[in-house]
Amino acid sequence: MARVNWSTLSKRWNQGVTLLITLNVGLVLFNLSYVPLRGLYLQYVPTLVQAYDPLKGIEPHPQTQTYLETVATLRQTLATQGLEAQESEALLADLRQQSMTLIEENPFLIENQMASFAQLKRRMRGYMQTASAQNAFQRFWSQAYLNEVGWPTALAYFDRRIEPILARNYFRQTIATGQFVDFFWWVDGFFMAFFAGELLVRSLVVSRRQPGVSWLDAIARRWYELPLVLPFWRWLRILPMLVRLHRSGLANIEWLLSQITHEPAAYLSNRISQYLLVRLINQTQDSVQQGTLFTADETALQVPVGEPDKVNRILDRLTELVIYRVVPTLQPDLEAVLRHSLKQALTNSNLYDGLRQIPGIETMPASALDLLASYLAQATCDILVDSYDDEQGRVLLDQLNRDFRQALGEEIKGQETATELKQLLFDLLEEVKINYVQREKIHDPEATLAEVDTLQQRPSS
Known part of the structure; x- marks a missing residue:
């Protein structure tokens, strides 16, 4: 006995239900258009009008x-x-x-x-x-x-x-409430009952397969299918029809969705990006003016994330990078600077003027200065590395770091310096904000969205 392929069976069932939804949507649209377009139907398909008039109470x-x-x-x-x-x-x-x-x-x-x-x-x-x-x-x-x-x-x-x-011209019957007679619900009722049963069964299956998902949660996740079981606003059934057509593989509506949402998405994304940038800059400006950009505001709710004292941890990490990675790569440049400085210091000193009287001193090879500069540069690098690795040296470097930060902080907190820095930062942020918004008026958001679409269509390497 052949095994049942449940995956294929489920796919075929979904496709069948999708076709049934499409048929129902077609009937709904025809029903909505029947009264306004009855004259055209009467002209081209009079037999259809004769059969459908009683359903709408038309005589x-x-x-x-x-x-x-x-x-x-x-x-x-x-x-x-x-x-x-x-x-x-x-x-x-x-x-x-x-x-x-x-x-x-x-x-x-x-x-x-x-x-x-x-x-x-x-x-x-x-x-x-x-x-x-x-x-x-x-x-x-x-x-x-x-x-x-x-x-x-x-x-x-x-x-x-x-x-x-x-x-x-026609006459349409009315009921006791004054509304026109419409027996379309006789036809639509069979579809509504089927769609309601299918939705309930599928939601029950989902709730059984996914722990923590209740039956009502499964129905809520399929909210877009609720128009299928509602006797009003039937035209909204176009939404579940499009979703089911796309999911079942019967039709690819990605292009249609992109075209429908193209212009609104372009201008909406443009407005959102401007709003987010301006809001971020405004909040940063407020922090600069209040002096709380890098300090905790005790009056505000502070939520710690990760390690405490992050600023000092960042500085320590930067110090490690400078000593172990940056300084060694700068050693040739440091040698050149020391060589030039030693030569200038030597030639400009009074001692050198006296030594020039000694025979042969002017013929001293330049390699001596190069050797001295290389030695000093290498010694500088070694001293920094050894001091950072050595426990006592690390203490001294940490003390130097703390004293440097404290001295720099005190200078920054000074009234004149703090006022100047705050104003400079505020003006810089204001300039960025204004120039960004002005540039956005020049660039077409639709062109930006088209560029995004082009980048998304490129095959990944």
Whole structure:
């Protein structure tokens, strides 16, 4: 017996549910568009309108339906008895009366069909070349006019331009609360019940597989699927449909999402970056003015993180780097400086002027100075390293470090120096803040976002 591949089965199930959600969203969108676009559906798919009208409680409007039936009877009468027959005259008089009632009562008020009513009057006025719709209908349904232009020509225009407007007018039933009849929930109820059951079962499975995740937590994490089980705001089901299409692999909507959020994301990220930078600089400026940038503010809540006395630890670490890593690499430069300094000190001293009287002293090789400079540079490096490694030397260096920091701190805390440094730091931060915001006005945030997208698309090495 073949083993069941649960992974494949789960994937196929998710794809099937996704297709069902897509079908439901299609039905929801069609239902939302049916009333506004009923005229188009009636023109191109009349059988669909005949089947769907009862679901929306829609019936042909009795007034316009009677009007069209009277026109159909007139056409038959004219074809069999002619325009001069007494029955034809009676039908024309009836149509003139119905036209007057049609214009006065306006049966197109329901569902905001005023555009259709205006179009009806405009077409009739234009065809009859008169400014009054009532006069246009009265003259159109007269024996004299039909005899003048020929009733087949007049009725052909009516069938082509007037009848479609009258045919799409309808009457919609209402319930006791005054709302229109809508039985779409009969169809949607089956989908809602299925989606609710699928959501509950899947949430239960997740809560069983993941310890610490309750059944309600699992449902809350699928909040975007809740529109599938709500009888209102059905158009929101587009969101779970897109998510499920992407997750199931049936459609890749990454491009669509990036295009939809491109411009908002560009300008939003630009605004956020400006806000964060300005806020950070403002807080730093406040710390500079208050003198609490590198000192703890006892009035504020201080949360220690990591080792205590971090500033001293950083200085100790920098001292180690200087002694063991930086100073050895600078030894050639130190030799050059010492060589130059020794030579200058020697040649400028009074002792050297006296020694120049000794024969052969001027021919002393320059290598002696080089040797002395190398010795002093190497000795300096060795002294620093040995002192830092030696316990007593380390104590002396630490004392030197503390005294240096204390002396430097006292000088910095001086009124004149502290005021000057605070002002310089404040002005520097203000300059950075202003110049950054001004530069952001020059750079297009969409171009920056496009550059980010390009960098993300590059293959990683």
